[in-house]
Each structure stands twice: as structure tokens, then as C-alpha cells.
Amino acid sequence: MVPPMSIPGGGRTGFLRGTVTSALTEIRGTINAKDKATRVLTWATATTSLGTGLFYAVSAIFFSEVIGLSAVEIGIGLAFAGIAGVLGALAGGYAAAHAGSRRTLTVAQVFLGVLVACSTLVTSFVTFAALATAISFVRYICTTARAALIADAYTGPDRVSIRARLRVVTNATTGIGALLGGVALAVGTPVSFTAAVVSVGAITIVSGLSLTSAQARAKLTDPIRVAAADIEHTHTTPPPRKPRSPFTDPRYLAVAFLVGVNATYFALLEMGVPLWITGHTTAPGVTVSLVLVINTIVVILTQVAASRGTHDVRLAGWAALRGTTLIAISCVAFAVAGLAGTVIATSVLLMAALVMSTGESYGEAGAWGLTFELADPHNQARYQGVAEMAYAAGNTLGPLLISATALAHGTWGWLLLAAIFVLSGIGLRALASRGPCRQTEPPLELSAATNKS
Numbered sequence: 001m002v003p004p005m006s007i008p009g010g011g012r013t014g015f016l017r018g019t020v021t022s023a024l025t026e027i028r029g030t031i032n033a034k035d036k037a038t039r040v041l042t043w044a045t046a047t048t049s050l051g052t053g054l055f056y057a058v059s060a061i062f063f064s065e066v067i068g069l070s071a072v073e074i075g076i077g078l079a080f081a082g083i084a085g086v087l088g089a090l091a092g093g094y095a096a097a098h099a100g101s102r103r104t105l106t107v108a109q110v111f112l113g114v115l116v117a118c119s120t121l122v123t124s125f126v127t128f129a130a131l132a133t134a135i136s137f138v139r140y141i142c143t144t145a146r147a148a149l150i151a152d153a154y155t156g157p158d159r160v161s162i163r164a165r166l167r168v169v170t171n172a173t174t175g176i177g178a179l180l181g182g183v184a185l186a187v188g189t190p191v192s193f194t195a196a197v198v199s200v201g202a203i204t205i206v207s208g209l210s211l212t213s214a215q216a217r218a219k220l221t222d223p224i225r226v227a228a229a230d231i232e233h234t235h236t237t238p239p240p241r242k243p244r245s246p247f248t249d250p251r252y253l254a255v256a257f258l259v260g261v262n263a264t265y266f267a268l269l270e271m272g273v274p275l276w277i278t279g280h281t282t283a284p285g286v287t288v289s290l291v292l293v294i295n296t297i298v299v300i301l302t303q304v305a306a307s308r309g310t311h312d313v314r315l316a317g318w319a320a321l322r323g324t325t326l327i328a329i330s331c332v333a334f335a336v337a338g339l340a341g342t343v344i345a346t347s348v349l350l351m352a353a354l355v356m357s358t359g360e361s362y363g364e365a366g367a368w369g370l371t372f373e374l375a376d377p378h379n380q381a382r383y384q385g386v387a388e389m390a391y392a393a394g395n396t397l398g399p400l401l402i403s404a405t406a407l408a409h410g411t412w413g414w415l416l417l418a419a420i421f422v423l424s425g426i427g428l429r430a431l432a433s434r435g436p437c438r439q440t441e442p443p444l445e446l447s448a449a450t451n452k453s
Contacts, residue, residue: 037153038162040213042169045146047207048109049170051200053177055116058184062193067122077129081136082396088137089392092144093385101152101381102211105145109208112138117201120194144381144388151372151380157311159372164307164365168300175296243379246386252374255431256390259367261424262320263394264401265327265360268417269295272402273334273353280338280410283346291353298357306358307365316369317432323363324425328418330356334406335414363425370428373436 063069069077096104115135122128147163154162184196246252274288281287306323310316333352337345367387375383401420405413 040210041149041153041162042166044109044207044210045166046169046173047203047210048142049173050177050180051113051116051203051207053174053179054181054184054196054203055177055200056174057178057181058193058196059119061185062119062197063122063128066190066193067128069125069128073125073128077125077132080129081132082392084133084137085140085392086389086396088140089144089388090385091137092141092388093148093382095141096145096148096381096385097379101145101149105142105149106208106211108138108141108145109211110205112142113201113204113206113208115201116204117198119197119201140388140392143391144385147371147384147388148381151375151384157309160307160310160316160365160368161304163368164304167364168303171296171300171303243382244376246375246379246383249376249383251431251434252371252383252386255370255374255428256386258424258427258431259371259387260390260394261420262324262363262367262428263391264398265363265421266395267398267402268327268331268406269356269360271399272406275407276334276338277349280407281345281349282340282342283337283349284342287346287349290350294350294353295357295360298354299361302358302361303365306361307368310365310369311373313370313373313432313436316366316373317429318366319362320366320370320428320432321425323359323361323366324421324428326355326359327363328421328425330359331406331414331418331421335411338410366428370432 060074063074064071092104092108095108099107112135115131115138119131119135122131150159150163150166181196184192246256269292273291277283277288277291278285306319310319330352333348333355337348337352340348371384371387372380375387402417405417407413409416
């Protein structure tokens with residue numbers, strides 16, 4: 001039976017008021033968390049996202065207007081960067097497994113800031129392509145290390161909850177960063193763009209260094225490494241079994257593949273929908289901005305609520321199916337908008353954006369629950385590397401999929417996209433229906449704790 005979707009508050013007004021109040025409470029609770037580890041991780045994420053939003057706002061114009069690269073050169077450079085991101089995600093998992101997730105994230109974050117600041121030294125296509133590739137590689141190392149850090153430092157429902165809260169913070173601060181980037185765009189001089197890029201680098205470095213504080217070192221520590229040290233010291237427990245490789249776990253690989261398929265959604269949001277609105281509907285161009293604003297607001301308001309309970313593998317499967325179904329419905333609505341007049345098309349597009357964004361929240365929550373809870377607890381870092389590699393691959397191939405379906409074939413292309421998303425959700429639900437993985441022995445840190453007591 002599908003878990004019910006309840007609407008509290010006795011109607012749409014009460015539901016909206018309750019949703020907004022709950023979201024704001026969650027944001028305040030995350031930023032001002034009593035747990036110092038959560039607070040440190042939140043502020044590190046916020047500063048990183050602030051820099052990301054600022055960079056997104058000015059990077060294209062900086063490379064085209066200040067550096068003088070053509071659109072084709074930028075596109076080729078970003079293609080190389082996409083491939084590097086897939087490899088970086090996998091490398092991040094292995095680095096986190098060997099050096100520790102917090103240490104990997106700290107070093108990668110500082111290095112990323114240096115690379116971003118070095119964007120001001122780009123003078124040709126070759127240096128741009130090399131730097132874009134390096135930035136993408138290191139950025140995905142950061143993404144994987146952050147996911148591994150959450151998996152290491154938190155357990156059960158806290159894992160998905162903290163990731164959902166951090167995503168809310170990410171969306172909010174990315175938007176603020178984009179607004180700050182608008183200041184540089186308004187000034188419109190090479191000096192303003194250069195200053196903005198250097199600021200992004202500095203902000204990124206600061207966010208990495210914040211993870212070296214005493215609170216971060218004390219709280220954001222790999223518990224399995226600590227337990228292993230305790231065991232080695234006491235000699236009271238035999239060595240744990242060898243961690244399972246994610247590449248020998250067919251169920252997890254299938255989940256990762258389908259999560260990657262769902263990640264193509266972000267190309268739909270960032271490229272497909274804007275090009276469809278401006279080139280295939282009669283809706284005004286400003287509708288593109290409205291869709292993006294709706295997406296940001298809806299995700300901020302619904303992400304935490306959508307993630308509740310998804311530490312349960314079966315509920316995570318239902319959340320993933322619910323999310324992909326809503327995205328599929330929005331695909332059908334986008335197709336309808338291409339056949340309607342201006343007023344109807346605009347209305348349908350805005351409603352589709354609302355449905356699509358809600359689906360995004362449920363889909364992401366379901367994916368997090370599955371990729372966290374189905375991973376071998378002894379090898380979370382490498383498992384998260386595989387999951388983030390799938391995300392990176394979906395982000396890289398997404399533009400090709402959207403171009404070959406919706407943008408190339410119109411209505412039938414949108415219907416094909418809808419079918420892909422629904423089938424992906426059904427697949428995740430089927431994989432989740434078996435429930436959590438059975439562990440042949442308790443997690444290492446629990447065994448250590450038992451023996452110490």
C-alpha cells in the first residue's frame with residue numbers, strides 16, 4: 001500500500017502556512033543547530049553554495065567577454081569537465097575511504113578555491129579546458145566526500161534529514177550568490193567580473209578551512225576509523241570482515257544507475273524547459289525566470305518534509321516513485337503547453353513547474369535514502385563515490401537526452417521522457433521492496449562499543 005500524502009491545516013491555506021512555517025523552522029534549526037558538528041557542516045555548505053551561485057552567474061560572461069572564448073569553445077571545455085566530474089566522484093570515494101571523509105573534503109575544498117581563483121589566469125581555449133576539467137574533477141571529489149562525511153558522522157534518519165536540510169541551505173545560498181553575481185553583471189566591467197571570480201575562490205577556501213576547527217575535528221570524525229583504532233588498541237575483538245566493493249553489489253549498482261537516469265532531470269530544468277518555453281511555446285520569455293523561481297522556493301519549502309521516513313528503504317522506494325511520477329506528469333504538461341495559446345500555455349507551464357519541483361524533492365529524498373541505507377556500512381565512502389558518479393554521469397548526459405527527445409521531437413519526445421522517468425521510479429521501487437540489506441555482523445563501531453563496555 002502506498003504511504004498516504006496528508007495535507008495538514010484543514011485546507012490549502014493552512015497547508016501553505018504550515019509548510020512555510022515548518023521550512024523556516026528547519027532552516028533556522030539547521031543554521032543554529034545545537035550540535036556543533038551540524039553547525040560547522042552547515043556553514044561550510046552555505047559558504048560553498050554562496051560561491052557556486054556567484055560563479056554560475058558570472059562565469060559564462062567572464063569566459064566569453066573577458067577572456068574572449070567562443071560559445072563552441074566553452075561548450076567543448078564543459079564537455080571535458082563533465083567527463084572529469086564522473087571520474088572525480090569515483091576518486092572522491094576512494095580518497096575518503098583511505099584518508100577520511102572530513103580530511104578529503106577539507107583538502108579538496110581548499111584546492112577547489114585555488115583553482116577557481118586561477119580562472120582569472122586563463123588566456124586561451126587550452127588553459128580554459130584544462131582548468132574547467134580540473135575544477136569539475138575536484139568539485140565532484142568534494143561532493144562525494146561530503147556525502148561520505150554525512151554517512152560517517154550520522155546514522156539512520158539523521159543521515160537523510162541532514163542532507164535534506166543542507167540541500168535547503170544550498171538552494172537558498174546559491175540564490176543569494178546568484179543575486180550577488182548580478183551586481184557584477186550590472187557593473188559590467190572586466191574588473192568587476194575578475195573580482196567576482198576571485199571572491200568565489202576565497203569563499204570556497206574559507207569554507208574548506210572551517211572544517212579544520214576543533215569542533216569539526218572532534219565531531220566530524222569517521223566512526224569506523226575510530227572504532228578500528230580502539231579495537232587495535234584493546235586487542236579484544238578480531239579484525240572485521242573485508243568491506244564489500246560496490247562494484248560487486250549488483251543491487252546497489254542498479255540503484256545507482258537508476259539514480260543517474262533520474263539525475264538527467266536537472267538538465268531538463270536548467271536547459272530543456274527554458275529552451276522549450278522560448279522556442280516552442282507562445283508563453284512570454286519571463287516565464288523561464290518564473291519557473292526557476294518556483295523551483296527554488298518549492299524545493300526550499302518541501303525538501304525536508306519530503307525526506308521524512310526515507311531512512312526506511314521501502315519508504316525511500318515509494319518516495320522515489322512518487323517523485324518520478326510527478327516529474328513525468330510535468331513532462332506531459334510541458335508538451336500540452338506547446339499546443340496552447342499564450343494564457344493557457346503560461347498557466348500550464350507554471351503549474352507544471354510546481355508539480356515538477358515537488359517531484360524533485362521526493363525524488364532526491366528517495367535517492368538519498370536508498371544510496372545511504374543500501375551501502376555497506378563498512379565501506380560508505382566508496383559506495384557514495386559510485387552513487388555520486390551516477391549523479392555526475394546523469395548531469396553530463398542529461399543535455400543529450402533532453403535534446404534528443406523533447407527538443408527534437410516535441411510532444412512525442414516529452415511523452416518518451418515521461419515514460420523514462422516513470423520506469424526509473426518503478427525500478428527503484430522494485431529494488432527497494434526487498435528492504436534493507438542484511439548484515440552478517442554488526443557494524444564495526446557497534447562491536448567496539450560493546451566490547452569496551
